[in-house]
Amino acid sequence: DAGITQSPRHKVTETGTPVTLRCHQTENHRYMYWYRQDPGHGLRLIHYSYGVKDTDKGEVSDGYSVSRSKTEDFLLTLESATSSQTSVYFCATTQGPENTEAFFGQGTRLTVV
Amino acid sequence: AQTVTQSQPEMSVQEAETVTLSCTYDTSENNYYLFWYKQPPSRQMILVIRQEAYKQQNATENRFSVNFQKAAKSFSLKISDSQLGDTAMYFCAFMNRGSARQLTFGSGTQLTVLP
Numbered sequence: 001d002a003g004i005t006q007s008p009r010h011k012v013t014e015t016g017t018p019v020t021l022r023c024h025q026t027e028n029h030r031y032m033y034w035y036r037q038d039p040g041h042g043l044r045l046i047h048y049s050y051g052v053k054d055t056d057k058g059e060v061s062d063g064y065s066v067s068r069s070k071t072e073d074f075l076l077t078l079e080s081a082t083s084s085q086t087s088v089y090f091c092a093t094t095q096g097p098e099n100t101e102a103f104f105g106q107g108t109r110l111t112v113v
Numbered sequence: 114a115q116t117v118t119q120s121q122p123e124m125s126v127q128e129a130e131t132v133t134l135s136c137t138y139d140t141s142e143n144n145y146y147l148f149w150y151k152q153p154p155s156r157q158m159i160l161v162i163r164q165e166a167y168k169q170q171n172a173t174e175n176r177f178s179v180n181f182q183k184a185a186k187s188f189s190l191k192i193s194d195s196q197l198g199d200t201a202m203y204f205c206a207f208m209n210r211g212s213a214r215q216l217t218f219g220s221g222t223q224l225t226v227l228p
Contacts, residue, residue, distance in 0.1 A: 048213060104157065106156065107156045
């Protein structure tokens with residue numbers, strides 16, 4: 001298995017509070033992604049990174065921000081959590097432009113109450 | 114933008130039988146990749162099979178094979194000799210060749226293999 005670790009694995013938080021999810025990889029992969037999974041929608045891209053300090057928005061980026069200060073870490077922040085952000089969040093990586101296989105973390109179940 | 118459509122939210126199959134999961138996609142690109150991912154109850158995303166759009170030959174991985182129809186933008190997954198361990202959510206996904214390798218997923222098909 002690719003060394004992708006998400007933390008925390010489960011979190012319950014209150015509406016309006018900030019939340020940060022962490023993705024850590026030991027594979028030295030260039031690209032990193034955050035997806036959210038919701039019933040009836042599959043996985044949807046929130047943000048992605050194509051290198052240290054290089055990030056871009058995905059399909060559902062509103063309400064989320066990301067940072068990547070080191071190759072191995074990609075952080076997803078919900079500045080002020082809302083109930084609509086209750087979801088399962090997946091981090092993924094790909095090695096580089098010539099590689100197509102994506103490796104996924106175990107997912108983080110976030111509940112906003 | 115690409116879209117991926119899986120029109121079968123749920124399917125079931127008897128153990129040892131064959132089942133086909135459907136997927137259609139829409140893109141204006143000519144070079145791309147298509148994937149089927151499996152997500153068992155453990156929630157782990159597992160790559161099942163990959164197809165490169167410029168290859169006419171359909172990909173095969175053991176009991177899993179695809180029927181790739183580029184002109185029709187169709188990419189179905191056939192599972193032969195279904196096993197109880199095949200019970201999972203299956204996602205069809207699209208990746209643009211020239212992109213930063215992000216995936217666009219369909220909504221998924223929940224497959225249940227019945228004993």
